Amino acid sequence: MSALLSVSDAHVSYGKVEAVRSVSLQVADNEIVTIIGANGAGKSTLLNAIMGVLPLKGATAFAGIDMAPLDIEDRVAAGLSLVPEHRELFGTMNVEDNLQLGAFRIPKATAAHSFERVYTLFPRLKERRKQLAGTLSGGEQQMLAMGRALMGAPKLLMLDEPSLGLAPIIVADIFRTIGELRAAGVSVLLVEQNAQAALQIADRAYVMELGEFILSGSAKDIASNQRVAASYLGFQHEGASGI
Amino acid sequence: MNTTIMLFLLQDGITNGAIYALLGLALVLVFAVTRVILIPQGEFVTFGALSYAMLATGQVPGTAKLALAMGIVAFGLDLFDIRRSLRPTRILRAFAFNIVLPAVILALTYGLAGPKTPIAVNIALSLLIVAAIGLFLYRIAFQPLAHTSVLVLLIASVGCHLALQGLGLVFFGAEGLRGPALSSAALTIGPLRFTGQSLAVYGLTIAFIVALWLFFGFTLMGKALRATAVNRLGARLVGIRTTLSGQIAFLLASLIGAISGILIVPITTLYYDTGFLIGLKGFIAAIIGGLVSYPLTAVAALIVGSVEAFSSFYASNYKEVIVFTLILPVLVLRSLAAPAVEEEKE
Numbered sequence: 001m002s003a004l005l006s007v008s009d010a011h012v013s014y015g016k017v018e019a020v021r022s023v024s025l026q027v028a029d030n031e032i033v034t035i036i037g038a039n040g041a042g043k044s045t046l047l048n049a050i051m052g053v054l055p056l057k058g059a060t061a062f063a064g065i066d067m068a069p070l071d072i073e074d075r076v077a078a079g080l081s082l083v084p085e086h087r088e089l090f091g092t093m094n095v096e097d098n099l100q101l102g103a104f105r106i107p108k109a110t111a112a113h114s115f116e117r118v119y120t121l122f123p124r125l126k127e128r129r130k131q132l133a134g135t136l137s138g139g140e141q142q143m144l145a146m147g148r149a150l151m152g153a154p155k156l157l158m159l160d161e162p163s164l165g166l167a168p169i170i171v172a173d174i175f176r177t178i179g180e181l182r183a184a185g186v187s188v189l190l191v192e193q194n195a196q197a198a199l200q201i202a203d204r205a206y207v208m209e210l211g212e213f214i215l216s217g218s219a220k221d222i223a224s225n226q227r228v229a230a231s232y233l234g235f236q237h238e239g240a241s242g243i
Numbered sequence: 244m245n246t247t248i249m250l251f252l253l254q255d256g257i258t259n260g261a262i263y264a265l266l267g268l269a270l271v272l273v274f275a276v277t278r279v280i281l282i283p284q285g286e287f288v289t290f291g292a293l294s295y296a297m298l299a300t301g302q303v304p305g306t307a308k309l310a311l312a313m314g315i316v317a318f319g320l321d322l323f324d325i326r327r328s329l330r331p332t333r334i335l336r337a338f339a340f341n342i343v344l345p346a347v348i349l350a351l352t353y354g355l356a357g358p359k360t361p362i363a364v365n366i367a368l369s370l371l372i373v374a375a376i377g378l379f380l381y382r383i384a385f386q387p388l389a390h391t392s393v394l395v396l397l398i399a400s401v402g403c404h405l406a407l408q409g410l411g412l413v414f415f416g417a418e419g420l421r422g423p424a425l426s427s428a429a430l431t432i433g434p435l436r437f438t439g440q441s442l443a444v445y446g447l448t449i450a451f452i453v454a455l456w457l458f459f460g461f462t463l464m465g466k467a468l469r470a471t472a473v474n475r476l477g478a479r480l481v482g483i484r485t486t487l488s489g490q491i492a493f494l495l496a497s498l499i500g501a502i503s504g505i506l507i508v509p510i511t512t513l514y515y516d517t518g519f520l521i522g523l524k525g526f527i528a529a530i531i532g533g534l535v536s537y538p539l540t541a542v543a544a545l546i547v548g549s550v551e552a553f554s555s556f557y558a559s560n561y562k563e564v565i566v567f568t569l570i571l572p573v574l575v576l577r578s579l580a581a582p583a584v585e586e587e588k589e
Contacts, residue, residue, distance in 0.1 A: 053479075072480065082480055088476045088477035090469070090473045093469060100466065101470050
């Protein structure tokens with residue numbers, strides 16, 4: 001397995017409190033990997049640290065490059081992209097400008113192609129392209145955040161709770177799009193509280209509790225694990241209806 | 244009071260107001276992008292004006308040497324920042340930007356300065372010098388503090404103002420200077436006489452406002468600056484360097500300051516500390532604009548200029564008092580209109 005992202009023995013602390021302890025994970029090319037776990041398990045902290053928003057102790061390599069000396073901006077240029085939980089859109093700018101800025105680090109000619117790709121994935125964004133980002137609905141904002149990240153043609157897209165606070169029908173739409181990304185050659189590292197939906201589209205999964213990975217394996221194995229079923233899938237029986 | 248006097252005062256007020264508008268816009272721009280309340284904006288005015296006035300007499304202003312000295316400090320800071328990965332390309336880039344650039348500007352100044360140097364060359368040299376000082380000021384004083392609170396940045400800003408004002412006294416002395424006018428042409432419409440200089444003030448102010456509007460509305464870099472102002476983390480996550488945004492904001496602010504200075508130094512005698520007062524009036528306009536609105540700031544600046552002109556006619560002793568009192572009703576109204584704001588998160 002050629003690892004696109006490889007994190008080993010990562011520790012992340014807020015002052016003296018260690019939020020992530022000795023975590024190792026890998027994401028291969030063209031793979032969807034999910035990290036599931038309860039609120040406060042340290043999932044978002046881990047993603048932010050991989051992106052460089054928070055300091056990480058340990059080794060991170062992406063596409064063969066050591067990430068430790070790189071700032072957020074250089075990690076973006078290397079092909080790593082994060083859609084954060086709060087989306088961090090440019091609220092007073094319109095949809096098109098938000099997307100255009102997503103392509104800030106790539107050549108202009110490639111950006112035109114990115115626009116096409118994003119508008120095909122999210123036709124709704126094309127309809128709203130002159131609307132201010134801050135006035136979009138929650139689901140549209142999530143689409144815009146993902147679209148903005150995809151504009152930079154990343155190799156790995158990290159998504160932090162993309163389904164949070166969205167209506168079920170929109171969640172289904174977002175998850176369908178995540179599935180389509182793999183076909184387009186983008187790997188995805190997905191952090192989700194909606195474990196069931198995440199496990200359905202992921203290849204592999206890690207289960208996080210109190211800052212540590214307690215389980216890892218193929219998404220299928222994790223989904224059928226007794227303990228996971230009890231804690232995260234709410235005693236769902238096999239064959240229970242989808243999202 | 245007759246109409247002619249009123250028109251005269253209004254003309255005077257609008258000329259001054261145009262300058263305050265430029266400075267106010269620069270303040271809003273820098274605050275939006277970097278959260279720095281740029282007190283040293285006035286020093287950019289003084290440095291630009293007095294460098295130009297000194298060059299016009301054929302002397303090399305001390306500001307050109309200051310730019311190189313600041314570049315050397317900035318180079319040291321850059322080396323310290325990249326100490327963990329000292330690659331030759333990075334060192335060379337830092338050297339070119341921090342040492343070679345101001346050294347070339349200094350050499351150009353020595354080479355070109357003379358009593359017969361054309362006005363355009365002197366203006367270009369003054370702008371280059373002040374732009375370099377603006378860039379290095381950001382690198383030395385504000386980039387290392389970029390993550391701190393508005394209050395810390397404000398304190399650093401006051402420190403920079405005091406330091407630069409002191410240096411201004413060293414470079415230019417306590418005597419005031421005047422520079423040559425851009426053009427000696429004049430235009431008479433009815434009772435009003437427009438000098439070439441005041442027409443240049445109007446023209447450049449309008450040109451700058453249009454240029455800023457085009458830059459922020461239609462260029463990728465301009466949008467990136469706006470994005471940094473709207474959401475710093477969001478900007479970093481798409482790969483926009485906040486330090487680059489800060490540099491551009493300071494570059495624009497120092498250029499605007501220097502141009503304002505060069506525009507007014509033929510009209511009034513400027514001293515090493517005059518810039519502060521001029522900058523403060525731009526600041527009032529910026530506050531009336533809430534430190535966010537460009538159009539409101541420009542309109543407010545014209546009001547500040549007019550109020551100043553009229554109060555200097557009726558009660559010249561209280562001119563400054565009246566102008567600065569303008570800020571009180573605005574602050575009271577704003578505090579009533581806006582709910583108490585919590586100290587910013589971060």
